[in-house]
Amino acid sequence: MSGQIDAFGAMIRKLERLANLDEIDRAAIEALSFQVSTVAPGETIVREGQRVSQCCVLLDGFAFRHKVAANGNRQILSFHLPGDILDLQHLFLPRADHNVQTITAAQVAWIPIDALRSLIRERPAVGEALWQDSLIDASIFREWVLNVGQRDAKSRIAHMLCEFAIRRAAAGLGSPEQFELPMTQEQIADATGLTSVHVNRMLQSFGAEGVIRRDKRNISVANWDRMRRVADFDPAYLHAAA
Amino acid sequence: MSGQIDAFGAMIRKLERLANLDEIDRAAIEALSFQVSTVAPGETIVREGQRVSQCCVLLDGFAFRHKVAANGNRQILSFHLPGDILDLQHLFLPRADHNVQTITAAQVAWIPIDALRSLIRERPAVGEALWQDSLIDASIFREWVLNVGQRDAKSRIAHMLCEFAIRRAAAGLGSPEQFELPMTQEQIADATGLTSVHVNRMLQSFGAEGVIRRDKRNISVANWDRMRRVADFDPAYLHAAA
């Protein structure tokens, strides 16, 4: 019922950036019972409408959350990296209001909600860190509403790239100026409210303008300051989660 | 330092729909110290970037939250009615990442964050209700990302109207089929990522199609089922906050 040692390393490091956890807090998190499962790329791991009794933590790989409109259009709501809790809202909301899906092959830890609730009651500092994490989640959604609602295509894509680069670096996955995109251009399109055709054109124009260099899905940001300006990117909304 | 009796009536009723609060929980909420202020229409009550030491509860009137992009465009993130906590995120996020502004004249109660934190530690059921409230907030943002990202103009506006109608009714402010809009068409535009010109045209076409009847800002929904279908509106994302 319990997985390997230190599965929650990335998650604990993230929570420690948010609140002061003492030795007992960390130990209590590590003592959580959980099950690890390996998931293939493109697999749905939480489905909208489903009753949920466990929360999942992404241990390895990349994932995203999305909703589908009646017209068939898919909106991606967030991208996730190792250490992210993918559905903390299920702590107090019994039904999933959106889907969670892997991008790459991934490892996911499932924690029973009852266990999480007990942890929160016994270790208030952990509860605060988790609550704060869910509030940052919401802040990012607000920024995305602004992004898809008010920015033009070029800014939207640039903003999404900046956020991904910064969060990735904050999670200790390397430099924000040089990284590999795990997602397809169609997924970028669904995250920004555009079409994959238009995303493709904009990425090319970033290349032509010398803002980024591309080699397949490897991105190197040649001019971070210009990128930031085009993106209208101010990391304040990440609330030092990055 | 403390306001009139039962100022938090609407808020407590809302929290009671979310979690089981006992007599002591209710009394603890009512015992919170707070200050009431009266705010003129159109006034900004929380400003982006500001350090915050109090949370505000809307006692009377209507308000909205918004962010502004570098190109000057404003995105409205949510509309609020009496009983809503306008910035619960400041419990654990010290800086405002967006603005809060009144629509109509309003009454607002300011609660010191320290007092709220103590309340949460001492009355876990209240903490759970508040956390749940903030998670529903986030769920609504997710739906708005979908709304501005993937629906066409007509659906977006219809969706916004449905949500407002349902939440208004759930707060005990009358029927969802007959209500007065407090916001201007320009504010509807900024909430849906459209222009006020286009909002005007769409509202007229709702009238022409017999979905709604309008008299100034009074809306009566002539055909709720058609409205719901046009809006692609499924109240599940409100998680029975409505």
Added chain:
DNA sequence: CGACAACTTGACGGGCGTCAACCGGAGTGG
């Protein structure tokens, strides 16, 4: 080497933005 997904490119069209003028009601002051 065939199949398939992701990416790329071009032509074309439409939904919604932009610009600009005008209207109507509410408030205000002479």
Added chain:
DNA sequence: CCACTCCGGTTGACGCCCGTCAAGTTGTCG
């Protein structure tokens, strides 16, 4: 009580950004 102002709403002409459609091209994995 009427003129003036201002804000919100309404209407029409025009145009662009981005979607749509469709045809390649590339890379990868069996």
